[in-house]
Amino acid sequence: MMPIMNYPTDISVSKTMGEIQAALARRGVTKISTLYDPQGVAAGLGFTMATDYGMRDFELPVRTDGVLQAMQADAKVPRSKCTREQAAKVAWRIAKDWLEAQSALIDAQLARLDEVMFPYMVADGGSVYELFRGRQLEISAKESGR
Numbered sequence: 001m002m003p004i005m006n007y008p009t010d011i012s013v014s015k016t017m018g019e020i021q022a023a024l025a026r027r028g029v030t031k032i033s034t035l036y037d038p039q040g041v042a043a044g045l046g047f048t049m050a051t052d053y054g055m056r057d058f059e060l061p062v063r064t065d066g067v068l069q070a071m072q073a074d075a076k077v078p079r080s081k082c083t084r085e086q087a088a089k090v091a092w093r094i095a096k097d098w099l100e101a102q103s104a105l106i107d108a109q110l111a112r113l114d115e116v117m118f119p120y121m122v123a124d125g126g127s128v129y130e131l132f133r134g135r136q137l138e139i140s141a142k143e144s145g146r
Helices: 013-026 064-075 085-109 128-144
Strands: 029-036 042-051 052-060
Touching: 013 042, 013 085, 042 085, 052 064, 085 128
Parallel strands: none
Antiparallel strands: 029 042, 042 052
């Protein structure tokens, strides 16, 4: 098994954020903002774009804690790399790489930006994915409670 993607990167979070913002801007996003965690650390990007059904907001989370846990659990990742700062660099690079892969689908007209970003669309106080997941958990709890 290969170590977690991008674990040796030296590219700063701010540089990667700029690359992601540029990629989104090239695809018609009209507003981009940085999402922060309670400690004031960048934890994702929010953006607004026109869709066939009007302007919509999206939030792309970048979950550093999960990346740090994966790095710590991977014996192939040197312990010296298992820091919060390094995990943030890795998490943002992974998000950038994912967005580039989605952009290739968009550029080839295999998908639309709002289609690939649909789970991250903000609606009724959360992302579409979070709302869907919450509803499915409610249904599952009711079914198991019978």
